[in-house]
């Protein structure tokens with residue numbers, strides 16, 4: 001009798017477990033369908049006349065409202081780089097399936113630009129007219145190129161299903177933009193981005209200042225791009241650390257790019273350093289830092305300026321990228337410390353005199369809560385196409401309040417714009433102004449951001465943990481009166497965030 005009862009209990013427990021797994025799997029599969037409608041317009045909201053602020057992020061959107069070009073409407077396609085006599089820099093990038101042989105002998109199947117991952121570093125000068133022709137050799141799902149952090153015109157943003165169709169094998173697409181702002185940027189495919197970026201379709205894009213860098217000591221300039229290529233962590237495409245030459249007294253500028261999906265924290269051992277730029281934008285009077293860990297969210301860039309010491313070398317390392325340190329100079333090993341405080345931009349550097357942005361009254365206010373319910377990564381409790389867009393018009397001063405309500409780190413990325421961080425957890429920034437295109441948010445944190453609506457178009461706003469974006473954490477910033485004829489979905493094959 002007792003045995004029978006036991007058996008019933010065991011079978012019951014087993015059934016419960018099977019049911020729970022079943023529920024989890026079906027929720028997951030259902031979730032994956034979120035990014036796969038048959039056909040939809042990413043700009044499906046035309047809410048003219050809504051000028052009042054507050055709570056607009058919570059407004060119900062009008063489902064199924066198609067964006068038929070009405071009178072006075074502009075198509076994203078018509079928004080292109082202005083004519084100019086700026087010096088032209090031309091590049092050709094060919095996406096192809098390649099087997100890469102890493103330095104450690106390991107062979108990795110990758111998707112590459114011009115045979116390597118990362119693809120070639122594109123280095124241009126401020127003011128250049130940059131012309132990049134993308135060719136697709138054999139990536140069946142098609143590819144695009146998005147220039148992360150660069151303020152391009154709408155038609156050049158490289159979003160499959162929004163600003164263009166994905167470029168299929170044998171096809172090509174030419175991107176043109178003016179490189180207006182010097183700094184460290186990167187490029188990557190925005191077709192099935194969570195898949196294609198982790199397979200290798202990415203590279204660095206550096207815009208050097210017209211005037212060069214002002215300094216009394218010689219400066220080396222090194223791009224350091226970390227990426228997750230399937231299961232391998234790589235730095236500049238290598239499975240081993242990199243060495244940067246440097247004589248005592250010289251300065252090394254490191255352009256750290258986190259092209260992976262997870263936050264990376266860096267220890268800088270053997271020298272004090274300055275954080276001179278974030279997301280390509282110079283910080284004002286950055287002070288010397290020592291023993292401070294630098295957290296770089298997915299998609300973000302930090303430029304560090306490090307003075308090579310007289311005694312030995314400098315080692316920059318991250319527990320997220322074991323065995324991939326950056327070594328500057330030569331000599332004795334520095335003492336390793338990993339218990340330092342996390343770098344905070346709240347009070348780093350000094351304010352600008354006569355900083356008027358701080359007193360601008362917003363015309364629009366949006367509240368965005370980044371979170372998670374079950375397998376959905378959500379914004380205001382909703383996923384992807386259910387999230388109402390933020391609608392603005394050119395010239396608007398826009399306030400966006402972002403809070404992270406769980407589900408991991410969410411690096412919050414806005415296309416086509418640079419935003420300013422006004423406050424963190426209710427505390428106003430009191431150091432240098434901080435301008436970003438990607439903001440690392442951790443659970444429980446709240447930020448107030450300011451953005452000037454100065455680049456009419458249809459823009460994606462998403463988490464740059466691209467897996468999170470593919471699970472729903474993706475929405476739109478739409479300008480009134482802009483439309484697109486491109487469609488997302490299984491019919492067109494355009495799936496920008498899958």
Ligand SMILES: [Cu+2]
Nearest residue numbers: 410463465468
């Ligand atoms: Cu996220």
